Amino acid sequence: MPVLTLSNAINTGLxxxxxxxxxxxxxxxxxxxxxxxxxVTNGLQKDFGTDRVIDTPLAExxxxxxxxxxxxxxxxxxxxxQFDGFVYPAFNQIVSQLAKIRARSDGRLCLPVVIRIPxxxxxxxxxxxxxxxxxxxTHTAGLRVVCCSNPLDGHWMLRQAASGSDPVIFxxxxxxxxxxxxxxxxxxxxxVLPLHKARIVRAGSDLTLLTYGGMVxxxxxxxxxxxxxxxxxxxxxxxSLSPLDLETITASxxxxxRCVVVHEAPVFGGFGAxxxxxxxxxxxYRLLAPVLRVGGFDTPYPxxxxxxxxxxxxxxVLDAVDRSFAW
Amino acid sequence: xxxVQLLDIDGELRPHPDWPLDxxxxxxxxxYRRMRLARQFDQEAQTLQRQGELGLWVQSLGQEAAQxxxxxAMRSTDYVFPSYREHAAALCRGITxxxxxxxxxxxxxxxxxxxxxxxxxxxxxxxxxxxxxTGYAMxxxxxxxxxxxxxxxxxxxxxxxxANEAFNWAAAAxxxxxxxxxxxxxxxxxxxxxxxxxxxxxxxxxxxLDAHVVDGNDVLAVHAVTSxxxxxxxxxxxxxxxxxxxxxxxxxxxSDDPGRYRTDSELDSWRARDPIGRxxxxxxxxxxxxxxxxxxxxxxxxxxxxxxxxVCRDLPLSDFSAVFDTVMAEPTSLLAGQRRQYLEFVxxxxx
Numbered sequence: 192m193p194v195l196t197l198s199n200a201i202n203t204g205l206x207x208x209x210x211x212x213x214x215x216x217x218x219x220x221x222x223x224x225x226x227x228x229x230x231v232t233n234g235l236q237k238d239f240g241t242d243r244v245i246d247t248p249l250a251e252x253x254x255x256x257x258x259x260x261x262x263x264x265x266x267x268x269x270x271x272x273q274f275d276g277f278v279y280p281a282f283n284q285i286v287s288q289l290a291k292i293r294a295r296s297d298g299r300l301c302l303p304v305v306i307r308i309p310x311x312x313x314x315x316x317x318x319x320x321x322x323x324x325x326x327x328x329t330h331t332a333g334l335r336v337v338c339c340s341n342p343l344d345g346h347w348m349l350r351q352a353a354s355g356s357d358p359v360i361f362x363x364x365x366x367x368x369x370x371x372x373x374x375x376x377x378x379x380x381x382x383v384l385p386l387h388k389a390r391i392v393r394a395g396s397d398l399t400l401l402t403y404g405g406m407v408x409x410x411x412x413x414x415x416x417x418x419x420x421x422x423x424x425x426x427x428x429x430x431s432l433s434p435l436d437l438e439t440i441t442a443s444x445x446x447x448x449r450c451v452v453v454h455e456a457p458v459f460g461g462f463g464a465x466x467x468x469x470x471x472x473x474x475x476y477r478l479l480a481p482v483l484r485v486g487g488f489d490t491p492y493p494x495x496x497x498x499x500x501x502x503x504x505x506x507x508v509l510d511a512v513d514r515s516f517a518w
Numbered sequence: 519x520x521x522v523q524l525l526d527i528d529g530e531l532r533p534h535p536d537w538p539l540d541x542x543x544x545x546x547x548x549x550y551r552r553m554r555l556a557r558q559f560d561q562e563a564q565t566l567q568r569q570g571e572l573g574l575w576v577q578s579l580g581q582e583a584a585q586x587x588x589x590x591a592m593r594s595t596d597y598v599f600p601s602y603r604e605h606a607a608a609l610c611r612g613i614t615x616x617x618x619x620x621x622x623x624x625x626x627x628x629x630x631x632x633x634x635x636x637x638x639x640x641x642x643x644x645x646x647x648x649x650x651x652t653g654y655a656m657x658x659x660x661x662x663x664x665x666x667x668x669x670x671x672x673x674x675x676x677x678x679x680x681a682n683e684a685f686n687w688a689a690a691a692x693x694x695x696x697x698x699x700x701x702x703x704x705x706x707x708x709x710x711x712x713x714x715x716x717x718x719x720x721x722x723x724x725x726x727l728d729a730h731v732v733d734g735n736d737v738l739a740v741h742a743v744t745s746x747x748x749x750x751x752x753x754x755x756x757x758x759x760x761x762x763x764x765x766x767x768x769x770x771x772x773s774d775d776p777g778r779y780r781t782d783s784e785l786d787s788w789r790a791r792d793p794i795g796r797x798x799x800x801x802x803x804x805x806x807x808x809x810x811x812x813x814x815x816x817x818x819x820x821x822x823x824x825x826x827x828x829v830c831r832d833l834p835l836s837d838f839s840a841v842f843d844t845v846m847a848e849p850t851s852l853l854a855g856q857r858r859q860y861l862e863f864v865x866x867x868x869x
Contacts, residue, residue: 256646
């Protein structure tokens with residue numbers, strides 16, 4: 192089984208999408224001869240041609256807008272937005288057009304469009320290159336929102352997202368692009384889950400850490416460190432933010448009685464609030480402590496030299512774990 | 519650049535060397551009939567709104583020539599992206615009064631099957647349909663299909679980023695797309711002079727589009743120019759732009775009050791250039807339409823108005839629970855759960 196970085200695993204996923212679906216198209220800024228700024232589309236234009244791997248003008252709104260038009264014509268575009276902070280010019284096309292055209296057309300039109308977005312911090316980037324804007328899109332009816340955390344999921348979730356019939360916002364944690372793992376490309380692999388299923392990445396009995404994307408590794412490290420304190424922590428990689436696999440989440444918290452949600456995005460009005468509320472509604476009498484949240488602060492993403500203080504890390508996750516146990 | 523005109527306001531034919539058109543009595547009668555029907559329907563919808571039968575209406579009054587002349591120059595297989603005031607074009611494509619009215623009654627967001635009529639649903643966020651048209655044309659290009667794409671928008675929409683992105687992208691990608699701007703002089707209360715310095719057709723040329731300007735109240739000129747441009751597009755000569763100079767005789771919508779921002783004399787000057795009156799003068803002068811024809815058109819208009827009135831009141835309204843079913847192609851637990859909870863909540867009130 193090949194060992195691939197997350198970047199390469201998504202690349203091979205895109206390659207399979209282009210092979211499996213003759214109408215699929217990869218499009219975005221610099222996705223052609225450069226292979227994308229993170230090399231996720233490396234070599235695709237050479238092998239599939241400029242009609243199917245399209246270097247677009249630098250116009251995010253129209254990257255999504257033309258993808259909608261291509262989808263109306265029967266194509267299946269997978270768009271790349273170069274960085275998380277560059278998606279805002281495309282906001283209207285995503286929120287009012289891509290997400291709503293199916294409902295606006297009374298279900299007659301269907302838009303199988305995937306929008307890949309490298310997301311989050313941890314790479315020492317300049318402003319607008321480290322944002323976590325998932326809550327904007329989970330709040331929008333008509334979109335599926337998923338976030339991979341490792342090479343196997345990067346490969347398979349991309350293939351699943353690109354095989355569906357609905358628009359998907361596909362987040363890729365850019366700090367994990369260089370993480371390596373074994374990736375099987377054959378279908379039926381045991382570890383491959385349906386797109387909208389959460390994954391229990393570490394079993395435990397005393398507290399549930401709910402997280403996704405770049406924070407999954409951080410939470411796994413925190414869970415390992417907590418063993419020293421005699422705490423058995425379960426870590427769940429949510430993977431799909433919308434729709435959300437509440438079944439897996441609820442079952443875990445019902446078992447552990449404690450729950451901490453961890454994400455890079457600012458906490459106020461963030462996705463963690465949705466999880467906290469949903470968990471509380473479902474397992475209120477099983478909770479031994481309130482659902483706690485660890486995330487970015489409600490400031491703009493800080494200059495690179497401060498991102499270690501801004502982003503949740505091992506210590507901040509463990510601090511929340513301590514607070515939960517101390518309740 | 520003077521706008522192309524083939525029929526002056528007195529109803530005199532002015533043949534143009536660059537834009538030949540075989541002006542036959544049959545063609546002129548057909549345009550006249552289509553424009554009369556469109557105006558009748560528009561006025562009936564306006565009345566229905568005033569009677570409380572529609573929530574809102576946006577009149578196409580005065581823009582019949584721009585729409586009828588252009589859409590009839592395309593093949594029925596050519597896909598059209600309208601904005602939201604293209605009722606005359608929609609009627610030409612065979613879209614029914616019921617299908618046109620249902621959106622404005624508030625029963626649905628759109629009324630027709632876009633594939634059936636090759637006519638997309640209305641787009642109310644200005645210019646958002648122009649990148650869609652560009653992408654659709656990229657698909658046509660990849661399919662090697664013998665089709666071109668027509669996209670309608672207005673002078674107001676031309677200020678949007680999406681419009682300018684689409685002009686640029688379509689030109690760079692060399693797609694078979696015709697941008698058709700109905701410059702009706704007013705974006706709600708904002709006149710063209712406040713919106714832009716360079717004329718639209720001039721701006722379009724800067725993007726590398728084959729741009730033309732036409733008297734938008736002259737159905738013959740609109741038809742001749744659109745036909746010629748569509749032919750060039752089909753021959754692979756690159757995307758094009760037509761600016762049709764016309765006028766929004768009515769307010770922006772039934773909620774608007776144009777008396778607050780424009781003068782009666784301006785309105786009068788445009789009424790004198792009315793597209794239907796102008797064509798009628800031609801028909802009368804040439805003796806191309808007899809009394810029987812006019813009686814027939816009048817009767818058709820009366821029938822259309824009656825149809826609009828009767829279908830409007832009977833437009834179907836589905837149960838609210840149907841809104842959960844059209845959001846996603848594949849069902850989700852979230853929507854299925856909310857739909858179930860809603861129905862249980864409703865049921866809880868029943869004895």
